[in-house]
Amino acid sequence: MTRRIEERFKTLKEEGRPALVTFLMAGDPDGETALDIIKALPAAGADLIELGMPFSDPMADGPAIQEAGRRALHGGETLKKTLATVARFRESDPATPLILMGYFNPIYVYGVQAFVDAALKAGVDGLIVVDLPPEMDDELCLPALEKGLSFIRLATPTTDDHRLPAVLKNTSGFVYYVSITGITGSAAPDAKKVEAAVGRIKGHTDLPVCVGFGVRTAEQAAEIGKAADGVVVGSALVSAIASSLDEAGCATDKTRGAVAALVSNLAEGVRSARLAR
């Protein structure tokens, strides 16, 4: 298993604060700009990076991330290019955990073994694949674990205590709690309910629990971060990219800065999460 995720959560535990996990789409709005944005994330305060692998049919995503995927595909992004981006990020950042997130088909078509090997070589630490529930573990989860790539599972409000052990069984790195029943970037999560759910999951596992779907502001991040080991922000960052683009959908001189500014702001929120205790 790569060690970066574990090391990072260990450090954060010592610092007594939750992680800020940032999601961006690979190749959005173009490969080079996306690489610059990702490279700037750790300095802006991101603790873990999730990089989306664009797919033509993102069934679990709301309009913001759908659009980001469309921009990336329109610009010619492929899984191969995404892996190359990760490799270039790793040249300058050996420590920040990087997780690829997406849907199974592009990986299946790439070839599962070939993908796992290439991802490890590029410096990927973990995978989140939305349409692979535990019932489908033979497809990618087990081959990934065997080679040392973490497989981070989504737990949701519909994952009850009966089902939770099955969901956690082959999960590694951390658990991603989806705070709402819904798609990315929709309703704001209820902090009280999230706290209860995180507690319930922690009753079943020692893994860190990160919470995402619907977290947009520093205040929400601070609130969610009281109970969670990490807060995932995606749609808000992707929207910041969208609103910085010119009419043709191309990056402007504002694009890189827009993401960094929002990440710094969210990082402050996350860092204040436990101070009130």
Next chain:
Amino acid sequence: MNQPILPNSYRSGPDEDGRFGIYGGRFVAETLMPLILELEEAWKTARQDPAFEAELGALNTHYTGRPSPLYFAERLSEELGGARIYFKREELNHTGSHKINNCLGQILLARRMGKTRIIAETGAGQHGVATATVCARFGLPCVVFMGATDVERQKPNVFRMRLLGAEVRPVTAGAGTLKDAMNEALRDWVTNVDTTYYLIGTAAGPHPYPALVRDFQGIIGREAREQMLAQTGSLPSAVVACVGGGSNAIGMFDAFLDDPEVKIFGAEAGGHGMDVENGHAASMNGGRPGVLHGNRTYLLQDENGQILEGHSISAGLDYPGVGPQHAWLRDTGRVTYDPITDKEALDAFHLCTRTEGIIPALESAHGLAEVAKLAPKMGKDETIVLCLSGRGDKDVHTVAQSMGLEL
């Protein structure tokens, strides 16, 4: 490419994990998994419950008008000069297609599961109309997702759905066709999973949908098999159906799968032709295995695993995938799937209309075109049963356009 082990029976699948060979499965977000498992349980219980069978049977008889007739298409047979051709008249069902068979079964399941809201996707609008119909019949609110392009080209069906009390939500994502409607339906489902039942219209999607849709549509083939034996004293030499997602086809084929003397043919949408890039919707003849909408199956996709839109003159066949059991039946060689172009389908549409006085749906016209290719090569003592899955009223605008006319 995919050489499967030949089974003792073609009717025993899927296995416990919902697979037909390598196809099928449950590729869905975790939020939906508990509900899909619950649906499987509800279905297992219902299919063994005589009360369920009785309720569905009564609706099939008195509401849909089953059994649908098996009709000897005498003039078409003469015109083609070979095998005797029979139509299984699913277009005579209430709502005008086979879609009602599945909708009645699934709405009874939804009621058993205590769901209070129904969602569906639709391409041509036939499944949307059938879903809106059963929702009106049982007093449940209904939201139908339909690609914006399809909303535009199927206006009469959109209006029918609205008359029936359904809300039609146009989907502008992608090319605005059936796959985009299905994505949006899945997004709604994941958001409203507590209250909502997703009434999938075709024999695809995550397990158990492909199996349960097949079982509800299986009445087509069960009736046809009995009717053929009663009318001709023997099984047909061949059965034929059109295949988009493949619900009428699997319903027609299922009863004949273990009759080796019956040849089985599926007609895929060949669109502008198989050599035209992204110009057809024949996923088994022009696609590769992949994972979409909850199952592994043949898909139209590029070399990076991104799904293509495809094209067919028939909105009901304009889908980049196919039900997983068809994918498996193709690999095993039990069923032969041939592409039929838009032009061949239109020619068959006119042929059937002129010789039999039956205006077929453009989807069904693909099956007719396959029959027109097969029949002349067969003897007069041989028989073909075609599933005439829907009536063509909805398509008259499209056909007029193809003739350079405006209505």
